[in-house]
Amino acid sequence: MTIDAGPRAAREELVRAHMADENTLDFGKVLATFPHPHYEIIPTGAIFDGRVTVENYYRESRGAFPDQRNELISLRHADDAVIVEFWLRGTHLGALGHVPPTGRAFEVRMTAFFIFEDDRLVCERVYFDAMTMLRQLLAGVSLRRPASLLTLLRTLRGLGRNQRESERRV
Numbered sequence: 330m331t332i333d334a335g336p337r338a339a340r341e342e343l344v345r346a347h348m349a350d351e352n353t354l355d356f357g358k359v360l361a362t363f364p365h366p367h368y369e370i371i372p373t374g375a376i377f378d379g380r381v382t383v384e385n386y387y388r389e390s391r392g393a394f395p396d397q398r399n400e401l402i403s404l405r406h407a408d409d410a411v412i413v414e415f416w417l418r419g420t421h422l423g424a425l426g427h428v429p430p431t432g433r434a435f436e437v438r439m440t441a442f443f444i445f446e447d448d449r450l451v452c453e454r455v456y457f458d459a460m461t462m463l464r465q466l467l468a469g470v471s472l473r474r475p476a477s478l479l480t481l482l483r484t485l486r487g488l489g490r491n492q493r494e495s496e497r498r499v
Contacts, residue, residue: 336448337406343450344404344411344443352398356387367452372459389426394419402438411443417457421466435465 343362350358360366366383369376377386391397397419405412420434439457443450 339448340406340411340443340445340450341404344413345401347443347450347453348399348401348413348415354391356384359387360384363450365451369452369454371454371456392423393421393425393428393430395422396420399439409445411445413441413443415439415441431466433466433468435462437462437465 347359347362350356350362360380360383365378366380367376367378368383368386375386377383397417400416400418402414402416404414415438416436417439418434418436421431423430437457438461439455441456442452442454444452444454
């Protein structure tokens with residue numbers, strides 16, 4: 330089954346607007362692209378379902394990475410989805426859950442599946458290599474400096490606490 334050009338164009342326009350509004354931090358417009366906001370962040374196992382939960386996700390992620398932005402690499406269509414490859418960039422300036430800020434920048438290639446039921450966006454499912462991001466955020470850590478070891482330990486402890494909380498939410 331192949332979708333015709335009309336729905337394909339409308340879906341693509343919605344996804345492009347969604348991504349652009351994320352870059353300008355216009356989360357009211359981003360939320361308006363869903364009848365019921367739903368995000369799945371596959372590497373962490375986190376699921377954010379419903380307006381309030383997704384608003385909290387935006388607040389927490391942009392608090393940790395206030396300059397977070399995406400840059401489209403490619404966009405493809407499937408029968409029930411728009412699949413996007415993009416660069417996600419940002420600087421870790423605030424706490425991400427229990428992970429303290431490192432002050433380091435990251436650039437990670439990601440894929441997002443924007444899942445549709447007819448013309449309605451029902452889910453954004455994001456895939457990326459979490460180790461690539463973590464390696465960049467911890468790039469300044471030196472095992473020879475005690476302060477770096479403390480940063481590493483706090484980060485690992487924070488990641489563990491975040492994972493346990495994520496598992497409780499699912």
